[in-house]
């Protein structure tokens with residue numbers, strides 16, 4: 001099953017996206033813990049897309065392509081907002097975070113822990129794509 005959705009850059013859409021992730025995850029046979037991981041990962045990518053990529057401007061849209069098959073879910077998020085190169089990011093500084101000197105920068109770190117595959121690319125047309133995949137562990 002493969003479905004495509006278009007959303008405005010408004011954090012109000014996160015609830016709908018969470019429901020779509022839960023339904024897709026359970027259709028693909030994931031358990032509640034795995035579904036929670038998928039939902040959290042997708043929420044992080046979409047929150048970044050809305051806030052960082054599209055600057056909370058609801059006149060700008062992003063696209064989600066959701067594909068699920070038994071035991072595997074793959075989600076792509078396409079957006080053409082602010083330029084971004086994840087290789088420019090420093091690793092999150094846990095010491096600063098513990099000391100409450102900074103809070104940001106953990107989302108992308110957790111993303112890689114939650115999902116089996118995380119990749120990012122920028123097309124020639126400037127469209128940024130995040131692709132996250134989870135496979136059911138045997």
Ligand SMILES: Nc1ncnc2c1ncn2[C@@H]1O[C@H](COP(=O)(O)OP(=O)(O)O)[C@@H](O)[C@H]1O
Pocket residue numbers: 048049052053054081082083084089103104105106107108109
């Ligand atoms: N879709 C995006 N478009 C532009 N910049 C992004 C995008 N996603 C992430 N970033 C940048 O990467 C940084 C790290 O993201 P993240 O680890 O989720 O931390 P946080 O969202 O807490 O700042 C963000 O602060 C932002 O500068």
Ligand SMILES: [Mg+2]
Pocket residue numbers: 044047048107108
């Ligand atoms: Mg974030």
